[in-house]
Amino acid sequence: MLQAHIQQERVHHAYLFTGPPGVGRRTLALRFAQALLCKQPPQPGTMCRQCRSCRYVEATLDTQESLHPDVFVVRPAARAMGLQVDQVREVRQFLTLSPQMSPYRVAVLVGFDRATPAAANALLKTLEEPSERGLLLLTAASSETVLPTVASRCEQVPLRPMDTAALAQALARRFRLEEDRALQVASWAAGRPGYALRLAQDAEAYQRHHRWVTDIPRLLAASRRERFAYAHTLVQTLPRHALDEPLMVWAAFWRDVLHVALDHPLPLFHPGQKRLLDFLALRVPLHQVYDLLHTLHRAMEQLRRYVTPRLLFEGVLLAWPRVRPMLS
Template sequence: MSRAPTRGAGGADAAQEPAPDQVEGAPHPRETAGLHGQEAAERAFLAAWAGGRLHHAWLLRGPRGVGKATLAYRLARALLVHGDAAPETLDIDPQRPVARRVAAGSEPRLKTLRRSADKSGKLRTQLTVDVVRDARAFFGLTAADGGWRVAIVDPADEMNPSAANALLKILEEPPQRAMLLLVSHAPGRLLPTIRSRCRTLDLGPLDGEAFAKALAEAGAAEAAPPALGVLAGGSPGEALRLAAEDGPALYARLARLMAGAPGLDRAALIALADAAAGRAAAARYAMTLELTGTLLRRLARAGALGHGPEAAPGEAALAARLAPDAARARLWAEMAAETAAKADRARLVNLDPAGVILDIWLAIDAAAGRAIAA
């Protein structure tokens, strides 16, 4: 016999569970009522709804931190409130019972699929098949009011192969009055068969005014410094995360280190690696790898398109020396890809963080030698 989903059956989020999609100190996307700068994506969904073309699966794709998860929760709230009667706006009074339950992670008709914690309480590195199987059970139930049920996969990019195949089976045989919302920072990582079964909503970087409003709504204490805005690339979520880890200062440190290449300051390099070593420095290690990749990509972009606003003092001069043309832009683009692959391999086999940073930066130093000699 069908029954309403319950928390025990997997129908509601547990608010106390680890939240890999939340920036520390900022509201969770499920608690955020408004969304700035993504009106085109909202209009596209509302038009499909009003036209009776409400697809069972939607892929929300775009850069990290531009509001994809926030939009997913806005779509879910609106659908659970209005059902088949398409509204003119996705805005929902935050005091409505559905909105309150969604914010608290206790709405029985909404399920969030994300990386779970292992027995030690540590977040797994991938979204595993058991999480998707919970969603199958959730969709196998019938809502008490006969209305919609919604599952948000956040982010879908983190599914391992078994989880992706399990999700594909749901997409191939979609339940009645059920919707899947897939949040994706890197849709190229998804199975082509998953992408082909979803309608797509594209979300882009925010412009100055929308970016500032989104930061203020997320609780940013003060106006973002210019370097933070440049590094965040129009992503409020990324700006908040960078600010929490003092990203602009770390990026400036990396740019100073790069200014010595070829022939890096070994003492400065060792100090950089040591600062990212140990379990307590896990966030610093991740940010160091990420911003190293950012520096390489910005060098490649400067060589191909010219240098834009600086994200650190002396960055333009650094690009003029190491990436003065398209040929050397390709060298740095290849180096960025190689560095990302090394970082991914290091995470999979749990290599020593200090050793990984040393290895990556020595390879960068050798690439700088090739750039100068070219």
């Protein structure tokens, strides 16, 4: 669709890339910008990846910093609640200037679902009076998490997780991962290629995910006080933008419990935890598993708004049953 927009010269002035974190929203937005700004596209709607413009965008993909003079990337600051109104004003300023080396200027606003109301309203003005050569690319979890007046003015690009087996194959090919490891990473990522790439390339991200899974038995056996302490440490040590990672890991884990309990044929996200999953599927009543999943998904929603993360994690962990899995 994005290629066709370039080929047919029907490029919109705003796009909203939606999907779960780690599915590849920011990457696709930047690749779109790359194709749009390429100096010598092999075909319209594609990029050479070699010209100066392409190399700048390529570097932006790796470093998170914007190096292209006509591409501006804004994201919530590490400890900030979300995108701030000042950042949107900078975007507006950027878009009013003429492009320096390209036909367009492109602003990428990462995590727009976590924009403050003031920031969202400021952006609305830009959307209502688009600049001739300015393009806005927003990313968000879903269009429902964005101000409806903003979402309705954007061309929507919804991204869904891909098939786990296909993702595992691609990972094994690209990173020469062993089959087991590739399948583990793809399963853990729940079919989200961006997150899978991070797990495959970033040993720390892999260790973190591993820890959230292996901490589960300890958390289940933990007292109220121990769970509060865990929530406190977690919020202290993780940057705000990464706080949804443990929630997603746990949601995938409890979804596995549900699928085991229902004897559902879907592949598990955490096949390596089969004994623990079997234990919980027998031990925890189905309605409680549903409640837990609901609590986790609501927590992910609330994380994008103005909620104290520590309280949110305390609430999530308190909802878990207290059981002592005998797995040794």
